[in-house]
Amino acid sequence: MSRAVEESNRAMLRARDAMDRAYAHPLDIPALARIAHASEAHFIRTFRATFGETPHRYLQRRRVERAMALLVETERDVTDICYAVGFGSLGTFSRTFRQIVGESPTDFRRRAVPTNVPSCFTKAWTRPSSFG
């Protein structure tokens, strides 16, 4: 039983890593399910059981985290950043950003402070939480 959980976890992690790499691409559940050696329905269910959120929600947070970084580190305008991180419309981006972060991209940019630590930590720790 334990070995099966480990293998499942590792497969889900492999799929999540693929989402991290290709965050700006459309969510491709069939491809992710193949990486995880699971059917699509089983992949979505097991991903949620493993990481506490759906693949869709994880990808949203990953994109918003990237957008937050670009808002702080670059001068690019909000529309440009919206498309760069994978959102298909400015409306969806603004709504999702506000829902997850609690303020608009512009307000976030105004008060944010750049950091200078390895990006893997800012990636993990500035990603807005799904868990309260």
Place this chain on the structure above:
Amino acid sequence: MTMNAISRSQIYVLDQDEALDFYVGKLGMELNTDQDLGFMRWLTVNLPGDPEREILLEKPGPPALDPATAEQVRELLTKGALGGYLFMTTDDARKTHEDLVAKGVEITDEPTERPYGIDFGIRDPFGNRIRIGQMFPRG
């Protein structure tokens, strides 16, 4: 402060032979010590030319950990949540990345220029994270 070096660090691995194949065979580290102590297999590696800084590749299990706890460690490790993290530097991040891709290493982050250097991320076969960076001079 009288401490002067970080001489050994530890990460958990699920299989020490597979760990050796990955860290030595693919990442190009050197075997430092592989000794059967009876109660455990003491397995350490180091970067070439730096034997004073070893990484212990430890297998979680009894008697150091009870079976249930070891199982928790294994589950957290495989979902990437255990916290094992190695940071290494290189003279050429893009070339190192190319070499590792050719060897089939799992890439988590492609090489990207950051304020501190160019770095990329990989994962070992068990779930541990490794960051490899070509760092800009500080200051």
